[in-house]
Amino acid sequence: MQKILIKNLNLWYADFHALKDVNAAFEDRKITAIIGPSGCGKSTLLRVLNRMNDLVEDVRTSGEVLFDNGNILSPKCDLVSLRRKVGMVFQRPNPFPLSIYKNIVFAEKIHSPSTPRSGLDEIVEESLKAVLLWDELKDKLHKSALSLSLEQKQRLCIARLIAAKSEVVLMDEPCSTLDPQSTAGIEELMRELKKKYAIIIVTHNMQQAVRVSDYTGYFLLGELVEFGGTDKLFTNPKDKRTEDYITGRFG
Amino acid sequence: MRKIKEFIIEKLILLCGVASIIFVVLILLFLLNEGLSLFKDIGPYEFVSGKKWYPISEPPQLGILPLICGSLLVTLGAAIISIPIGVACAVYIAEVAPSWIKDILKAGIELLAAIPSVVLGFIGMVTLSPLIKSVFNLPTGLTALSGSIMLAFMAMPTIVSIAEDALYAVPKSYKEGAFALGATHWQTIWRVILPAASPGILAAVMLGIGRVIGETMAVMMITGNAAKIPDGFLQPVRTLTATIAAEMGEAVVGSEHYFALFAIGLILFIISFIINLTADLFLHRKERR
Numbered sequence: 292m293q294k295i296l297i298k299n300l301n302l303w304y305a306d307f308h309a310l311k312d313v314n315a316a317f318e319d320r321k322i323t324a325i326i327g328p329s330g331c332g333k334s335t336l337l338r339v340l341n342r343m344n345d346l347v348e349d350v351r352t353s354g355e356v357l358f359d360n361g362n363i364l365s366p367k368c369d370l371v372s373l374r375r376k377v378g379m380v381f382q383r384p385n386p387f388p389l390s391i392y393k394n395i396v397f398a399e400k401i402h403s404p405s406t407p408r409s410g411l412d413e414i415v416e417e418s419l420k421a422v423l424l425w426d427e428l429k430d431k432l433h434k435s436a437l438s439l440s441l442e443q444k445q446r447l448c449i450a451r452l453i454a455a456k457s458e459v460v461l462m463d464e465p466c467s468t469l470d471p472q473s474t475a476g477i478e479e480l481m482r483e484l485k486k487k488y489a490i491i492i493v494t495h496n497m498q499q500a501v502r503v504s505d506y507t508g509y510f511l512l513g514e515l516v517e518f519g520g521t522d523k524l525f526t527n528p529k530d531k532r533t534e535d536y537i538t539g540r541f542g
Numbered sequence: 543m544r545k546i547k548e549f550i551i552e553k554l555i556l557l558c559g560v561a562s563i564i565f566v567v568l569i570l571l572f573l574l575n576e577g578l579s580l581f582k583d584i585g586p587y588e589f590v591s592g593k594k595w596y597p598i599s600e601p602p603q604l605g606i607l608p609l610i611c612g613s614l615l616v617t618l619g620a621a622i623i624s625i626p627i628g629v630a631c632a633v634y635i636a637e638v639a640p641s642w643i644k645d646i647l648k649a650g651i652e653l654l655a656a657i658p659s660v661v662l663g664f665i666g667m668v669t670l671s672p673l674i675k676s677v678f679n680l681p682t683g684l685t686a687l688s689g690s691i692m693l694a695f696m697a698m699p700t701i702v703s704i705a706e707d708a709l710y711a712v713p714k715s716y717k718e719g720a721f722a723l724g725a726t727h728w729q730t731i732w733r734v735i736l737p738a739a740s741p742g743i744l745a746a747v748m749l750g751i752g753r754v755i756g757e758t759m760a761v762m763m764i765t766g767n768a769a770k771i772p773d774g775f776l777q778p779v780r781t782l783t784a785t786i787a788a789e790m791g792e793a794v795v796g797s798e799h800y801f802a803l804f805a806i807g808l809i810l811f812i813i814s815f816i817i818n819l820t821a822d823l824f825l826h827r828k829e830r831r
């Protein structure tokens with residue numbers, strides 16, 4: 292089932308054409324990787340999907356991004372509910388300087404302020420279990436989230452999205468600040484999460500794309516050069532530019 | 543030749559540094575010596591808790607409780623007015639205002655900081671106190687409330703500029719994280735940015751209050767200078783600082799009155815020291831994180 296459908300998407304930062312006529316579909320309960328050299332527009336595409344580009348001045352878009360039967364690029368789109376459903380994990384883990392508990396219930400508190408304490412407790416337990424942190428952290432839920440290790444912080448940021456009841460998880464190079472062992476841990480978690488969520492991950496690590504993703508898109512200079520099943524794209528690319536990139540001849 | 547020059551310059555700088563420390567120590571010693579001399583005659587507790595300040599009666603009655611109450615009341619009033627307005631203004635400048643309004647506001651606040659306190663006191667005397675007199679239907683407009691309002695204007699620039707710095711120092715990633723979870727701008731400010739900046743904001747508040755407690759000229763002009771224990775904001779009061787400024791000229795050197803004024807100075811010094819120390823602790827806690 293398609294979760295997000297992108298049709299003829301263009302984006303300009305002032306007069307710089309950053310995304311050029313992109314067409315793609317992201318499947319539910321699958322992991323889609325987006326690869327490509329630095330500066331080619333991967334993050335930009337991701338930030339279209341939850342309208343985080345609205346924070347940048349002077350951004351224009353054209354085309355359609357269909358999600359939940361609506362075009363999220365339309366001015367009528369409800370940003371609050373869009374961002375709740377389409378959650379984002381950033382490159383640097385960014386837990387708030389609050390307690391672990393408060394980090395997790397953050398979204399619940401702003402979206403349904405009347406949830407009773409017991410409901411919040413439940414959310415915290417469930418989300419921490421989902422990211423396999425419950426056993427480690429259950430006795431220090433009220434400690435500052437800043438005291439955690441990098442990997443724990445990144446897991447906490449993912450737990451925050453689970454608690455927000457997100458349906459899509461956008462990940463922008465979520466492992467680039469982690470060591471190989473923590474990276475393996477997060478990848479394992481992604482495989483677990485895809486049973487329930489649509490995951491879109493930007494990475495410039497091709498091995499990572501091969502290891503975790505079902506579909507892969509290759510970006511170059513704002514253009515989606517090739518998009519398809521990960522196995523196929525890496526073993527038998529259709530486009531010469533993709534082949535050059537994955538065989539390491541460039542990028 | 544060059545070496546000698548270097549040597550001389552180095553020693554000169556050292557001398558300046560040492561001199562400034564020596565001056566501070568000398569001032570402190572002088573203050574201690576003069577202030578503590580008072581306590582040969584009356585006990586410290588009696589001094590601090592005495593309800594009557596009649597320094598020129600015979601024998602003099604030197605109880606500074608009314609003055610302490612005056613200072614506390616005026617400071618409390620100024621804090622109640624200046625903290626919410628100052629912090630709100632800092633949030634507006636750092637988070638909400640479009641850049642041209644931001645520039646105007648910042649210039650205005652710098653201007654406010656540059657007004658000498660005597661001028662502020664004078665303006666308050668001719669505009670604010672008649673207003674308070676008529677609004678509350680009082681015999682005099684020179685009250686604790688007038689002093690609090692005037693002092694709030696003095697604390698505000700300090701609070702705004704330091705709190706604003708603290709808000710700017712909050713990493714942008716927190717804001718992005720909150721927005722990405724569907725928080726509105728206001729929710730982001732209230733739930734993430736303000737808590738993240740809270741040590742800096744507390745420091746801003748302490749430094750603003752520190753400025754208020756030490757302020758003399760404006761309060762002397764506008765609070766009415768009645769050394770009685772006040773029972774509300776609408777009465778004249780007299781502060782610790784105003785007492786020193788008003789009476790030091792006429793106190794006989796070496797008299798009990800003279801030493802009592804120094805003892806008041808010592809108390810002010812201790813209060814300021816504690817406040818600055820607290821502010822410093824907050825600022826450093828922020829740095830360590």
Ligand SMILES: Nc1ncnc2c1ncn2[C@@H]1O[C@H](COP(=O)(O)OP(=O)(O)O)[C@@H](O)[C@H]1O
Nearest residue numbers: 304307309328329330331332333334335336347
């Ligand atoms: N806020 C911005 N304003 C102007 N140009 C930007 C902005 N963000 C990104 N760009 C430009 O858009 C292009 C794509 O950036 P980005 O999506 O961050 O690339 P990637 O994530 O693939 O490294 C780059 O050339 C970058 O310079």
Ligand SMILES: [Mg+2]
Nearest residue numbers: 333334335463
């Ligand atoms: Mg990027």
